[in-house]
Each structure stands twice: as C-alpha cells, then as structure tokens.
Amino acid sequence: MPSAGSELHKLDRTDRRILDALQRNGALNNQQLAEEVGLSPSPCLRRVRALEEAGIIMERVTVLDHKKLGLALTAIILIGMDRHTPERFEEFQRQVAQYPEIQECYLITGQDADYMLKVVVPDMDHYHQFLLNQITRIPGVSGVHSSFVLRRVIDTTALPLKYLESGG
Template identity: 60%
Template sequence: MILDSYDKAILRAIQEDGKITNQDLADLVGLSPSACLRRVKVLEDSGIVSSYKGILNSNKLGLSLMAIVSISMDKHTTERFDFFEKQIAIIPEVIECLLITGQSADYMLKILVTDLEHYHQILLGKITKIPGVSGVHSSFVLNRIIENRPIPIY
C-alpha cells in the first residue's frame, strides 16, 4: 500500500491520540469527515493500524520494577523455540518477548513486577522451569528515558 500525505498525517495523529474523534481527525489532517473515515478504514483493513490501546502507568498500578532479561536456550530447534514461546506467553508479567540475534542470548524479555521478591518468584517459579532454558541474565531498569514512542512515519 502506498501512503500519501493524508494517510501519513492520519497515522501520526492516531498514534498520538487513539481516542481522537473522526471529526477532530478530519479537521486536523484537512479532509472531510467521510473521506477521513474511509481512509482510516482502509488503514485498518490493510493491517497498518492493527489495534487501539490505552497506555497505562505501571508505577501507579504498583508495578514499579522493570527487568530486562536475556534468555539462552539449550537447543536451537523450531520445536524448542515454539515450546518456549508458548510457555512465556502465558506469564502475564512478561510484557514483551523478542527473539534476537547478535548476542549469546536467544530471547530478550521485558518483565514488570512489584518488587524483587515478585521478580524472584517469576524467575525461579516460572521462567527457569521452562524446558530448554539454559541461561538467564537479568538487568533492572533504573529510569525509562524513552517509552511508548510513536512509530516514525516517512
């Protein structure tokens, strides 16, 4: 799909405010409300806009400790990776899981917990019990400098 300047403006705007009304969006990008709505629908149907979500403040919810965790696997097989991915997906404290390359680790996890004790329970009670996990390296976030940044639209 080729994006024109209106599509790009729409994408920028809805990343900044997913609750923007169609009328306000149309006014912002310089389209009629019906034309704007049609374009948003096309962007959604094409999969460029995949969902709308609220961004929550984890600290206000008592989840003040973020861990970045590198996971190494014992075998590099599709079956082993598929099993790990299914198991890690059911741990709600894991808010991101990335398959990576270029390091000794195979996966990078972002985990949100209340405190070190909570992290300890997740690590020893769930993550290290997943068959195939052979190494874990944890780092703890001191400050979130850039977070939830919109995707650049060129």
C-alpha cells in the same frame, strides 16, 4: 525490502498525518481526527478503515502508568536456550505467551542469548518468584541474565513515519 509475509503500502501525506495523529492519541474520534488532519469526516473515516483493512492500523490500545498501578520494577531478561530447534523455540514461545508480566518477547541474535524479554512486576520479591517459578521452569532455558531499568529515557509506541515514501 519488505520481509517475508509483509507488503509495503504506498501512503500519501494525508495517510501519514492520520497515522501520526492516531499514534499520538488513539482515542481521537473520527470528527476530531478529521479536523486535525484537514479532512471532512466521511473521507477521513474511509481512509482509517482502509488503513485498518490493510493491516497498517493493527489495534488501538490504552497505555497505563505502570508505577501508579504498583508495577514499579521493569526487568530486561536475556534467555539462552539449550537447543536451537523449532520445537524448543515453539514451546518456549507458547509458555511465555501465558505470562501477563511479559510485555515484550523477542527472538534475537548478536548476543549470548536467544530471547529478550521485557517484564513488569511490583518489586524485586515478585521478580525473584517470577524468575524461579515460571521462567527457569520452561523446558530448554539454560541461561538467564537480568538487567533492571533505572529510568525510562524513551518510552513510546510511535513508529518513525518520516521514513515512509513521500507521496501525494
């Protein structure tokens, strides 16, 4: 069942092939994409535009190698809040949205935490400064638990398209 504010869109096999190809390589131009999915360029472009207009394709990005850029430390931070009020959560979210070190922020349940952050920094010294000077200074933060990534076992942005309804 779709969540509030979302709509499920029926996709046929060609739409799924387009999405799969673009997830693997968002830099494909329309000609390359059309060849890969077995369409002529005009219908391929129409389908991509329809997927964009439907909000299924949200954006295309370039994934960078963090280690080659000197960002060798990835931390997962669990954050506990002192009060569970909309105002407290909104302020926290507004503040963390300003920090480029944070790649992902989730409001979570099932843990002794309210938020989970994925943070990327050069090293432990930078992490320590980021934690003390930014995260712990956000009003309402009452607990912080850090874990550090030893190895990326799976690191993908691709969604599992196999769960989409089969169509034409």
